Amino acid sequence: MPPPVFVCWRVDLMGIVDVGSKPILEREATATGFIRLSKEAISSVLNGESPKGDVREASTICVIQAVKETPRTLPHCHPIPIEGCNVEWEVLEEELHCKVTVRTHWTTGVEMEALCGVSAGLLCAWDMLKPIEKDENGQYPTVSIEGIRVLRKKKSHPQV
Amino acid sequence: MPPPVFVCWRVDLMGIVDVGSKPILEREATATGFIRLSKEAISSVLNGESPKGDVREASTICVIQAVKETPRTLPHCHPIPIEGCNVEWEVLEEELHCKVTVRTHWTTGVEMEALCGVSAGLLCAWDMLKPIEKDENGQYPTVSIEGIRVLRKKKSHPQV
Amino acid sequence: MPPPVFVCWRVDLMGIVDVGSKPILEREATATGFIRLSKEAISSVLNGESPKGDVREASTICVIQAVKETPRTLPHCHPIPIEGCNVEWEVLEEELHCKVTVRTHWTTGVEMEALCGVSAGLLCAWDMLKPIEKDENGQYPTVSIEGIRVLRKKKSHPQV
Amino acid sequence: MPPPVFVCWRVDLMGIVDVGSKPILEREATATGFIRLSKEAISSVLNGESPKGDVREASTICVIQAVKETPRTLPHCHPIPIEGCNVEWEVLEEELHCKVTVRTHWTTGVEMEALCGVSAGLLCAWDMLKPIEKDENGQYPTVSIEGIRVLRKKKSHPQV
Amino acid sequence: MPPPVFVCWRVDLMGIVDVGSKPILEREATATGFIRLSKEAISSVLNGESPKGDVREASTICVIQAVKETPRTLPHCHPIPIEGCNVEWEVLEEELHCKVTVRTHWTTGVEMEALCGVSAGLLCAWDMLKPIEKDENGQYPTVSIEGIRVLRKKKSHPQV
């Protein structure tokens, strides 16, 4: 085989952005979102007895794991040593709200971690409430996940 | 150590619901959702040159991986041999829509897989567009993920 | 570079045993085990209010995930489409017992899946009860996991 | 849709405990446990030739991977940068003992990591010895995993 | 907010190719590759006593796990129920060869699984032999992985 002729082309794709030169700060991010549910489903969340178990307890575990899994779910996220994760659920008449706060000391923020947690928690709730929400054709005409947002990000110098 | 006195209590938690007796059918589910973005971010999606690469290409990979990871993200989901996954992106003036269709032959539906795909794809887009969407305080006042829904589920007997 | 001289040696390592020629049967396995805990920890399990949440609910999620993760934890285990998983907790005066039943239709048994589930469930309980069980030196002199066994395996031809 | 009436209820679930304010110390934990095996299985461990390969070598790999996977197996565990992991096997007449020591510099202890390693290592040994231990009915009447304990935890200030 | 104006654009990205209509056949693929090593490293492989343990045993475990992880490593690969995996090592004077055969009954081939296995196995060998191969500047001028190929693929109708 003859030595290949150089053809043309070179691309420098960025991969994950370099964060090594940024300072290690105390960082916190809070994200929120909600799922529209029927009153029957909401009551099943409230009494902790959905067809598949206690929705808040199971979905909280799901949030925590999704927070920690963020760099595997989102390609451009760096691995971050998560230090704390707080999960809060709020129930309206036909909405289940999830609020997730993530804390670390690191060179980069944790808003994607908080967002991943909220998304997974609401999806877990949906999954556990499927038998209640499914209509006679196996469809979910009234269920939806809405308002996934970053409530606030904070950073501050750690106490040395 | 004396034999422990039986105290009181027994709980039978359900774990994952048994699907072994349900028939293997051809199944398909389509989910959708969108992310509100600035015009600048939308234009960065359209020309394929966000600060972290081509948003649609990267987010499509992210969708596929999230679809396959569903039983690890959602505790009550069964492992399912995904056979096909189709990802469609649509751009409005200030919205990026993601539509994911998942197909399999199995005993249980794949709507959670499609929903997990949509969520991950939109989060990946957010993550790649952070440098554009972040305001001067590092906040995201206008970005949100909305309308994550199951468009339709279908099942039918496979051709034998 | 001259062609390398063949030296000596060839090993045929087995990798995972071939199960493709075995019939697909209905299979079930039940495993059990328990953790020795203090009375205070047991009472925290019973009232569902350990320092880190409801032990049974969280540990049940942990069992399910470990059952599904078995082929990643144990190198020689095949990927198996788990169809059902049942988790049962029993409380004695100073013992928390976990019983896990796994079901599938496949060519190979699911006892390792049930055993992985039991182990992970008991470790999760330990982890959640650490603040109660730790002595003043940060040690756990009285906690141990015991009696992890396969209670029974069954197989039978599926109804066609 | 009218604004939903606030119904009732708010729960603050803890997620993972905050460890960011604890000091970074040198930490080490050693856990142990054993599996009861037949003499035939023990001899297969000793000569390194079980039906599925060398039990100690494979199970040691399994221990290391389980130690690193701890935060994915146990929801409330933080990701920790494991620095060292030592695996020791001891053979009695009808028992295979596994001892695992894990080391790090971090804000939180590594006993759960050591315990996860021991559990996985013993389960891997069981899995590899199944063909020897299974009786004529496919049951394991004499095999069990016992005595999974934390031998000792240590922490000390790192040399600066 | 006024209804967004539809701008322009629609992309249908393929995701994973649909394999549901293809027949389930008995499939097998064999891949191979090798790593160039020093004589000292080869002898360390042969006697099973590298600085980090027995290279063949550990790398074989690594192959098996990589074979099973293929759909997580390669985005466009479907999850496949691997039924058998055979790992073979061959030692030349300055080369360690790895040959991996994967078997399943499924609708799609397993050559990527075999290739992933070979790559991971050779990388594991390199990692374990780093202390021997590293030169005084911490570089590896003579080590390389070469010739990763698919030796053969086979498919045939399973015996009904």
Place this chain on the structure above:
Amino acid sequence: MPPPVFVCWRVDLMGIVDVGSKPILEREATATGFIRLSKEAISSVLNGESPKGDVREASTICVIQAVKETPRTLPHCHPIPIEGCNVEWEVLEEELHCKVTVRTHWTTGVEMEALCGVSAGLLCAWDMLKPIEKDENGQYPTVSIEGIRVLRKKKSHPQV
């Protein structure tokens, strides 16, 4: 059961090497490798329109994920907080080259991370180009992955 007689044997297997006492330095490693492809496949890479999408974009995501997954793929690798990852593709007439640079501040080098990235990226390219490269018998007589090497490793004291 009488106390078991101590038989014989004790092995101290190394697990992962202890890196806790090594200094935290700025570290960088670059690895490279290439895949031999047909002219048709190369042109499909160049125009970004392979049968399964844009090869460079998808394979770059695959590289990043493999870099971050290294401690799960290679048993003896420590978890490392990857700070930056740069992926470069170069196209010759019948070769696609991949170059990956990984950066961190840590106690141990990142050459295995860079090597894992290169391997996964080239395998992903192969997988996406299968429909073009497969001959009429479903074989790949001309495709191979070659020259996977560490180009250079660097370490230096971080700026304090």
